[in-house]
Amino acid sequence: MLANYTLTVTGCNSLLEGIHKASVSDGCVELIFTKDGETIRKASLAADRRSLSRSLQMTHEKIERICSRLGIKESDLEYDRSPLSKADKLIYKLLFLKKMLFETFIPTQWVIVYKKAHEIKWHKIIPDSTLFQADPFVVFKDDKYYVFYEELKFEDYRGYLCAAELDIENNRLINDKVILDFDYHLSFPNVFLENGTYYMIPESEENNSVDLFECTSFPYKWKKKKTLIEKVGAVDTTPLKINDIWYLFTSEGQTAADYNDELTIYKSADLLNSPFQKLYDEPVITDVTKARMAGNFIQKNGELIRVSQDCAKRYGHQVQLNKVIQIENGYIEEPLETITPTQGAIGIHTYNQDHDLIIADMEIARxxxxxxxxxxxxxxxxxxxxxxxxxxxxxxx
Incomplete structure (x- = not known):
């Protein structure tokens, strides 16, 4: 007997109705694949609220990619492929107008925010309106907080990396200097300590590589140590060391995979001397609400916490904290807490901490x-x- 494969889209049998439902509710397009009534795969992606055709294209690509992983054809799936009603098309056009008005007439800027672990209110550091500062990482060293972050000038929209000291008393960054600046975009300067040496893995997706930099004079002097992964467009790569084994958690851009909705893990026996290989053939997460990394792992009360982005509503909407249960023999995690933008901000997409300081970024209106x-x-x-x-x-x- 042939298996019966079915697909529901955001709780609907109709593909377009499911996309429409996700768009109207500011949610994500949820895909549930079943075989003979049993759920065999779940996935989600963000809806494009400016273009129904674009949402349809992305969803089709995701469906085909999942079908390929399941070893079936898209034509094997049972679901309603009929078009939207005129009323639903009108609503989509109204959503487009709303989105365009928001994006056209409300200028925004990413800024660095911080607070002590016992505080509730965030302290904002507002830079000049000609640039934004985002993706902050913090290192507590010699009784000082050093901040590593992306800076980007609106005139050319190419990110470069900076380091500075955090002056908490006067709520500002001081002694700030550019530490890495290439002819391609850089962001997410993930700084970590290994055997007494500071290393950094910045996002260099435009260079199609994941590179490791070594600090030669803290915090301003850095040199490239090696390329960890070649010929890959990856964003927000985050290292994790457990029992002398190194893992890289990253999101790769490819057909049917937006950077925001899939998470892939690489593994190596040695950060400096062994190659990184994919731990699993497939992404461990295909879910736009929690796939993309948003900062370094956090060790708290004996728990390992993965910090991720929730981009269901839009990129940089909010941050999710997830308790890691298992990495090998099938990745497992469970949600712990959602970090939302506050104090008038409309987005947050990086969250880090060291010692007693929590640092993040928020998108504000200017x-x-x-x-x-x-x-x-x-x-x-x-x-x-x-x-x-x-x-x-x-x-x-």
Whole structure:
């Protein structure tokens, strides 16, 4: 007897209704694959609330990728492939207008925030409106807090990495210097200590590599030590050492996999002298609410905590803390806590701590003249170009 494979999309039998439901509810597109009534695979991805066709394309790609992993064809799945009603299409257009208004007329900026472990309120460090600062990592050394972070100027939108001291008394970063600046985008300067030496694994997805840097003079001098993984577009790579075994948790961009919805683990017997290989053939998580890394692992009360991003509503929406139960022989974790943006912020996507300090980043609204001119003016130009290109294509068709 042939197996009966079915698919539900955000609780719906209809693909487009499921995508529409996720978009209206600000949730994610949830895919549940069943075989003879038993759930065999779950996955989720973010809906594109500006484009129904884009959401449909991404969902189709994800379905085909999951089917390939299951060893079946997309045509083997039973689900409703009928189009949306006119009313639902109208609602999607209204969502598009809402999204465009928000993204066009509300300029935002990522800033570094921090607090002591016993505090509730975050302290914000607001940089000049011509740039943003994000992805902070903190190291407590010689009674000082050193912050490593991404800085990006809006004029060219290419990230570079900086180091600074945190002056808590005056709520500012001091002695700040650029430590890594290449002709490609850098971010997420993941700094860690191994055998008395500080190392860093920054995000260098644009260079198609995962690289390791060694600190030669703390905190400002760094040199490339080696490439850990070649020919891979990976973001927010985070190391973990357990019983002398090294793991790299990362998210790879590929067909049917957005950087935000899949997590892959690599393994090596030696950080410096052995190659990293995938621990599993498939991603261990395919879930946009918790896949992408958001900071270093946390050891607390005997528990190992993985810090991840929840990008279901949008990139950088909130942070999830997850208790790691098992890494080998099948990865297992369970949710612990959700960290949401507060004090008027609209996003948070990095969360780290050392000693008694917690550091993060938050996305805030900025309404100064420069920000309004940069954000609104630039977006209006892009919208005009999109409309112009659409008109030209329609005339040619």
């Amino acid at each position: 309404f100064d003249i420069y920000s309004l001119k940069r954000f609104v003016g630039g977006n209006l130009r892009r919208i005009f170009e999109i409309i112009k290109d659409t008109v030209i294509r329609n005339k040619g068709s």
